[in-house]
Amino acid sequence: MMIHERAGQVALQKDLVNIPKLMSHYYRLIPNVEIDEQKVTFGTSGHRGSAFNHSFNEYHLLAITQAVVDHRNRAKITGPLYVGIDTHALSQAAYITVIEVLVANGVNVIVHQHDGFTPTPVISHAIITANKGHYGEVDGLIITPSHNPPQDGGIKYNPPHGGPAEGEITQWIENSANTYLRQHLNGVKREAYAQALLSGSVQSVDLIQPYVDDLINVIDMEAIAKAKIRLGVDPLGGSGIHYWAEIAKRYEIDITLVNDRVDPSFSFMPLDKDGKIRMDCSSPYAMSGLLKYQDDFDLCVGNDPDYDRHGIVCPSSGLMNPNHFLAVAIDYLVTHRPQWSESLIIGKTLVSSAMIDKVCAQHQRVMCEVPVGFKWFVDGLAQAQFAFGGEESAGAAFLRRDGTAWTTDKDGFILALLAAEILAVTGQTPAQRYAELVKLHGVSFYARVDSPVSVHKKAMFAEMIAGKVDVSVLGTDTLAGEMIQTVLTKAPGNHANIGGIKVVSQHAWFAARPSGTEALFKIYGESFVSQIHLDEVLSQAQEIIDKMLT
CATH class of the missing domain: 3.40.120.10 (Alpha-D-Glucose-1,6-Bisphosphate, subunit A, domain 3)
Structure with missing residues (x-):
């Protein structure tokens, strides 16, 4: 685009x-x-x-x-x-x-x-x-x-x-x-x-006070206060705007709202990549207002209007890629929640970064890969079988510190506060923590591209993937020069239909699925080789989907 x-x-x-x-x-x-x-x-x-x-x-x-x-x-x-x-x-x-x-x-x-x-x-x-x-x-x-x-x-x-x-x-x-x-x-x-x-x-x-009072049971608020973390917050005009003052007061944390406007036209928002007003806290364009303050605070955070997503801004390095922060959050939580059982499962959607797979393998934790949609984590979080569930679109939730359920929907507050806890406890920003993961596991090159699609072609694609899909359907047995290892139409973690396809090679993958809410076809890709290799993966993915829909 x-x-x-x-x-x-x-x-x-x-x-x-x-x-x-x-x-x-x-x-x-x-x-x-x-x-x-x-x-x-x-x-x-x-x-x-x-x-x-x-x-x-x-x-x-x-x-x-x-x-x-x-x-x-x-x-x-x-x-x-x-x-x-x-x-x-x-x-x-x-x-x-x-x-x-x-x-x-x-x-x-x-x-x-x-x-x-x-x-x-x-x-x-x-x-x-x-x-x-x-x-x-x-x-x-x-x-x-x-x-x-x-x-x-x-x-x-x-x-x-x-x-x-x-x-x-x-x-x-x-x-x-x-x-x-x-x-x-x-x-x-x-x-x-x-x-x-x-x-x-x-x-x-x-409804504010009970939630704020309970935060101590999911986040180490005392560590944040003791470390005197200075947190800059942009609510992006959203529903959580009045919560931050109560959080600051209750836990004696230094929190500054850099934008306190609520306006139904969202006239204060910078335009997103396509020139539209969109309160996407994972977009560096929509978050450019907060990015101006990145060196004025120890950390800056932003959330979308209903607060189920999070954006983490670190000094000098700017807005973190959501996949990067998910990997950092998981790496930190599995080593800093002593009351969590080692048998607890880490949940990720199949379009999230394979860096999460590598982190789970590093810590010998069970990972469950599910289709797109947070609903797939609900039962696991409710029954305290999943320690963490996260999506590449900057939405996640995790258990209380004692290993019991906190929420079963995405929670932008606790992911933002977790970033502050990570800095307070480790002395490293989440961006610095991710750099350590890169040293261990290599560089991830990740992107998503969107293309318009008609309702007719959405239906056509759904019918096509309802049957058997393998490399013969793709018309090729290689992906950007590597042999294709797997073609998925069901998620490995729960065998549920993914509403699209995922094609995996040794060092790369792409997934393609129509949006459930917009007239778009979403193509995700990742390579652990290079940006050029990722571009090849995405280009070939587009060619494959075009052929399938012709």
Whole structure:
């Protein structure tokens, strides 16, 4: 992809979304469920879309929420439901719609006080904590499109295990919601928002303090304070913005917010690589505002709007590649958590760096490679069988210091704070720690490229990989000059379908899969030979996919 000429520069007025127009479209545009792009579609992180495109409108939220209620009834989930919300413009409107349907259906709802924002990991943590109390199963909805542009909205469902819902559940919710759309919302219950608030079914509580107070049980906060680590934080206008002051106060840590703005147009954001406003804390372009401060603090960290991702900025070396930090985090945790059993499993997605494989082998730890999507780590984290689960897209979670469950969804707070703990305990930044891993295991050259793809070709590809796929299907037995060792359509760790293919040679691999939320084909590649070798891998991967889709 060509880098936009203004990538990394702060957005101009012409780049900003018209918020009043967006909100008007949310309420007035009615989706046509016979058009694929306007249906309810749950990917790996719920349903996302834009009111402008008839893909995230009030009708969608009414139908989805009623479908979630129906799922709760069939699953006999009787406890209250937590509702979290991020700072996107559509999130507030969607929140009101969700509350109206939940209350009309007799669901008791718990929200953060004063209509405040609530990050994804806080909802997961609250669900897990509540369900330990044995007063009924509790679940949650989080209204967020994650790091997507300001005009987008999103909603995802977390069952009582606290993490992203399994495919069977999301498929059921998707089908049910689309049925409601076809029926013009016949069967959807709704209570006027003002009446819903007076019903007694909506409980406003402080969700910040319990989460902040519990951090000491997952991160060595005392070590961070004792080492006097100076932490610079850019919340990127996200839902965790008010948590940092409480963390600083509670643990006497030196934390400075370098950006305290909350603005639904995200006008303070630098443009991403494609010239769009996107709150992607793994992008050096979107994070260029924070990068200006990299030498003013011992560490800088940033998070996306719902706080399930993390970005780590080290002095002089800048923003860490997410794969690099995952490897560092795993290397540190398995050597600095004495209460963790050595039999605990390290989870990674199959598009994450093979450096993680090498670190696990170094420490003789079992590694489980699963398809893309954090949902594959949920059971393992909930049952404390997985010590760590991480994705190349800068999302991860791990167990408490005593080896029990913390969250079963990605937690950007604890990964950011872990970076500070690593520096406090070892005296080395995460970037310096990664340099040590490179000395041991070699240099990783890694990249992801995206290319547009039609819905038709997505379906065509899915049908193709449903059958047997081997080197004969690829039309070659070599990858960038090396013999192909394996062609995968199922993940080695759990034998689940990966929704794409992964081709592996001795020193390189590529994986190709269509995005679950965007009209894109994603091709990932890694080489432990050279950048030139990686370029050859990616070029050949594109040729192979083009042939398969012709």
